[in-house]
Amino acid sequence: MLSFIGHRLLVAIPTILLISVLVFFLQKLLPGDPVLALAGEDRNPEILEYLREKYRLNDPLYLQYFHWIGNALRGDLGISLRTQQPVLTLLAQKLPVTLQLATMALIIAVVIGIPAGILSAYHKGTWIDWLANVVALSGLSVPNFWLGIMMILLVSVKLGWLPASGYQPFSEDPLQSIRTMLMPAFVLGTGLAATLMRHTRSAMLGVLQSDYVRTARAKGLSEKVVVIRHALRNALVPVVTVITLLFGELLAGAVLTEQIFTIPGFGKLVVDAVFNRDYAVVQGIVLCTAIAFVLMNILSDALYRVLNPKMSDR
Amino acid sequence: MSALTDIPAAKAEALPPKQSRVWAKLRRNVSAMVGGSIVLTFVIIALLAPVLPMPGPAETDWGAVRKAPSAAHWLGTDEIGRDILSRMIWGAQASLLAGVVSVAIAVAVGVPLGVLAGYCRGWTDAIISRFTEALLAAPFLILAIALAAFLGPSLTNAMIAIGLSAVPIFIRLARAQTMQVVTEDYVEGAHAVGLSHPAIIGRYVLPNIVPPLLVQATLTIAAAIIAEASLSFLGLGQQPPSPSWGSMLNTAKAFLEQAPWMAMWPGIAIFLVVLGFNLLGDGLRDALDPRDH
Numbered sequence: 001m002l003s004f005i006g007h008r009l010l011v012a013i014p015t016i017l018l019i020s021v022l023v024f025f026l027q028k029l030l031p032g033d034p035v036l037a038l039a040g041e042d043r044n045p046e047i048l049e050y051l052r053e054k055y056r057l058n059d060p061l062y063l064q065y066f067h068w069i070g071n072a073l074r075g076d077l078g079i080s081l082r083t084q085q086p087v088l089t090l091l092a093q094k095l096p097v098t099l100q101l102a103t104m105a106l107i108i109a110v111v112i113g114i115p116a117g118i119l120s121a122y123h124k125g126t127w128i129d130w131l132a133n134v135v136a137l138s139g140l141s142v143p144n145f146w147l148g149i150m151m152i153l154l155v156s157v158k159l160g161w162l163p164a165s166g167y168q169p170f171s172e173d174p175l176q177s178i179r180t181m182l183m184p185a186f187v188l189g190t191g192l193a194a195t196l197m198r199h200t201r202s203a204m205l206g207v208l209q210s211d212y213v214r215t216a217r218a219k220g221l222s223e224k225v226v227v228i229r230h231a232l233r234n235a236l237v238p239v240v241t242v243i244t245l246l247f248g249e250l251l252a253g254a255v256l257t258e259q260i261f262t263i264p265g266f267g268k269l270v271v272d273a274v275f276n277r278d279y280a281v282v283q284g285i286v287l288c289t290a291i292a293f294v295l296m297n298i299l300s301d302a303l304y305r306v307l308n309p310k311m312s313d314r
Numbered sequence: 315m316s317a318l319t320d321i322p323a324a325k326a327e328a329l330p331p332k333q334s335r336v337w338a339k340l341r342r343n344v345s346a347m348v349g350g351s352i353v354l355t356f357v358i359i360a361l362l363a364p365v366l367p368m369p370g371p372a373e374t375d376w377g378a379v380r381k382a383p384s385a386a387h388w389l390g391t392d393e394i395g396r397d398i399l400s401r402m403i404w405g406a407q408a409s410l411l412a413g414v415v416s417v418a419i420a421v422a423v424g425v426p427l428g429v430l431a432g433y434c435r436g437w438t439d440a441i442i443s444r445f446t447e448a449l450l451a452a453p454f455l456i457l458a459i460a461l462a463a464f465l466g467p468s469l470t471n472a473m474i475a476i477g478l479s480a481v482p483i484f485i486r487l488a489r490a491q492t493m494q495v496v497t498e499d500y501v502e503g504a505h506a507v508g509l510s511h512p513a514i515i516g517r518y519v520l521p522n523i524v525p526p527l528l529v530q531a532t533l534t535i536a537a538a539i540i541a542e543a544s545l546s547f548l549g550l551g552q553q554p555p556s557p558s559w560g561s562m563l564n565t566a567k568a569f570l571e572q573a574p575w576m577a578m579w580p581g582i583a584i585f586l587v588v589l590g591f592n593l594l595g596d597g598l599r600d601a602l603d604p605r606d607h
Contacts, residue, residue: 014444015444015447015448015451016451018444018445018447018448019448019451019452022448022449023452026460026461026464027460027464029464137589137592137593137596138585138589140592141536141585141588141589141592142581142585142588143540143543143544143581143584143585143588145543145544145547145563146563146577146580146581146584146585147581149563149566149567149570149577149581150577150578150581152570153570153574153577157570157571157574248453248454249453251453251456252453252454252455252456253455255455255456255459256455256544256547256548259547259548260567270456270459271459271548274459274460274463274550275463275549282460282463285456286452286456286457286460289451289452289453289456290448290451290452291451293451293452293453294447294451
């Protein structure tokens with residue numbers, strides 16, 4: 001297993017380097033001069049020149065890239081032009097917020113998606129299957145930012161049950177933190193629940209028709225034991241790997257969800273950085289997201305091998 | 315002997331051509347037909363927008379600001395008295411156009427690269443595959459936001475950004491399908507009789523990889539419509555006063571208590587059209603699945 005992970009990490013290096021090149025040069029093509037944005041009202045040419053020198057913006061592009069990637073490898077992703085804080089510090093501040101949102105969304109998605117998938121597969125062709133499929137497809141088709149707006153309208157404005165926006169750190173007041181995050185997490189989790197439901201259904205259908213499930217039934221085991229102990233255990237193998245791959249979807253979904261519920265997380269940082277032409281922050285975010293995504297892919301493959309004995313022999 | 319030789323011919327006559335078999339299967343699929351009808355309805359409405367008897371999408375009526383749905387304004391009016399139904403219908407043009415054009419860009423760039431990688435293998439494949447992996451590593455929407463910001467906010471640029479973000483999906487699919495097709499006997503036969511590479515690709519590879527690409531394109535249109543609405547919602551897509559469902563939702567957010575209808579209709583429209591494409595895509599996948607023939 002270690003050699004498998006080592007091999008996959010080696011293969012990932014050129015991909016990550018290519019991502020860094022794409023991220024760096026894409027940002028350099030952005031219209032507008034970041035130094036002008038940084039200097040604000042003060043357009044003194046000497047100050048502008050000083051800032052260009054300070055941020056090495058006068059260097060040739062390839063030197064700027066080597067300087068940037070060299071620093072990035074040492075954990076220095078640069079300074080935010082807007083807030084003057086190190087990008088890594090900003091990421092470290094915002095990431096826990098988004099991780100809390102993503103974790104709660106994932107829990108909601110698993111709690112809804114997996115049982116719905118099992119029920120749908122077990123009752124294939126019945127109204128339960130049809131209903132689960134319609135709900136799942138609706139979950140996939142509904143834009144989560146609209147769902148967020150509708151939930152604010154219903155749950156916050158009309159019923160007054162949950163706050164419409166804001167954030168409370170978990171470490172300060174866990175209960176209030178969960179209360180404020182519940183609605184955003186539900187909104188983010190809906191689409192994922194639909195994806196999980198479809199994967200679980202498909203995996204369960206395959207497993208329920210397999211020989212060992214037929215044998216388990218022939219042995220006279222109860223349906224509950226057959227479905228949960230024999231079928232579900234095997235059907236969950238691909239589902240668990242899919243969950244790790246949902247990471248990218250979670251982050252992308254968080255961008256809009258955080259915007260609607262005014263949550264000061266990673267997604268809001270991306271949008272603010274894009275609108276403020278904060279090159280260093282956008283570069284840092286896209287690079288970190290991409291590296292994390294590559295690592296999650298490797299984790300997904302490794303998990304698949306661990307959970308599926310047939311694969312670990314290879 | 316003649317009886318034996320007649321059997322395959324008779325069988326061939328009895329079997330309908332592949333296209334009509336797929337169409338017959340699609341027609342039997344209620345969900346796909348519902349999806350297709352929804353899409354068709356929206357397409358017709360969008361095309362008829364210029365001739366429908368209703369106020370222009372940017373026409374303001376200061377005497378009817380934020381009015382609830384009524385006989386005069388079926389879906390109500392917005393914060394500056396514009397007719398929401400009219401803006402919705404014109405917005406349908408923007409959304410459908412964004413979906414179709416983005417996917418056309420993704421197919422036009424992605425399929426040739428994918429076929430090239432799958433057909434040539436070796437270094438070509440290695441370079442294209444690494445490039446694809448790098449692009450796939452950035453989440454679709456984050457990549458689209460970054461590209462839209464780089465290109466500048468407009469509907470055209472949003473379509474280009476979404477299209478380019480979807481390119482790796484088509485490269486990967488076209489590559490995998492091509493790799494499968496080139497191992498078939500008929501392709502090896504074509505090589506043996508000395509057919510050129512472009513001829514083999516044009517005559518044997520492309521026609522055989524179309525079905526899965528068609529399914530993927532239909533499903534990607536749904537994702538592209540949501541992505542365009544998301545970009546417009548963030549202010550990176552269609553610019554005011556031109557209507558778009560996403561930008562209408564962005565404005566509506568500020569008037570949730572006073573005029574909830576402003577937020578309701580654009581969302582329902584996005585949901586319906588995306589659901590339509592998803593149902594159609596799922597139906598096409600089932601109809602084109604060779605295992606079921």
